[in-house]
Amino acid sequence: MEIKQFVFNPFGVNCYILSNSKGEAILIDPSVSNTREQAALTDYIKSENLKVVRVLNTHLHLDHVLGNAFAERTFGIKAEAHKDDTFLLDAQKEQSQMFGLPCNDLAPALGNYLSDGDIVEIAEIRLQVIHVAGHSPGGLAFFCENPGKVNGQDNVPPLLFPGDIIFAGSRGRSDLYGGDEFALVSGIKSKLLTLPAETVVFPGHGPSTTIGNEKMWY
Template structure:
């Protein structure tokens, strides 16, 4: 499986394009906001001859969904995410103004709800879906067991975890779910986070300061 990471928008967010030799692809968390970013993503997809099969959101906080409308307009595809986060689609323009910018695109309704145990298929690849609430009620992690890659959104970062002080957040649940759902994965699993650098499950079990009070080995 091929992975291309982009850093988009003012936050900035890691957006991912995944594909294989079949040229079928998925886009995770399209954070494109500026016109130059939209053109960059569009050019990459065209230059590689990719056919977008799925648009996936790890969660529906504003910074991760800024490009959903663009993806619908360009490729006719709606995002798939957890229904538990759907309320975040309301008041997107107001959320933008809170951060000092205007969001002019109307949010596109979700095309499909995803939940624990579902799978995403594209080309010869399969992504398993874990529900890992705590950062948001509907936070999802997409895991390719065959390649050892996990796309964690804002659940788990290198040396940190997602904030839990936004609406619907729960820090205790976040820690418990990371231990129960993610720390059971192989240590060599690469964690592709929603912000910042990638890491591994083994590294976070050993060094992440949020888990020094628990036994994860």
């Protein structure tokens, strides 16, 4: 597996591209917000001869779906996310106004719903879907238990892509519409902190961390 990380849009969202040796790719949170960012994303995909076959949203807050429409137009793939967040797609203009941003490219409807326990799989890459509400009702984390060789390194520990559920030294805010602090903390404790301590966490914003490092805060 190869992992490429971009940091996009004014909110600094981490966008991840996971690809296999066959040239297939999974795009997590396509959050491009301008032509420069769009070019960076497509240039990488072209330079690596990749074909995007799945587009996943960890959740549907505005900053994480800014590139959904572009991804669908460019790669012909509709995004997938949890159904409990779909109401946020109807509130994109309101979210834009709240943050003082233009809303010129609304994210379209999802192509598929993902639920807790689902598996997203292509050759060499298997992601388990973990639903943790609280930051948003439909927050998802994607867990890769056996990544194998990653970016040329062997014996890589498990990987987790939790969106805004958990960050290095903190967790997602729960004061936005649909947030729930109790559900967020409970879900983190019961579903994420029970993963192997060596699991490398690639959050929706900021630097990577490990599950072992994050346990100290709970």
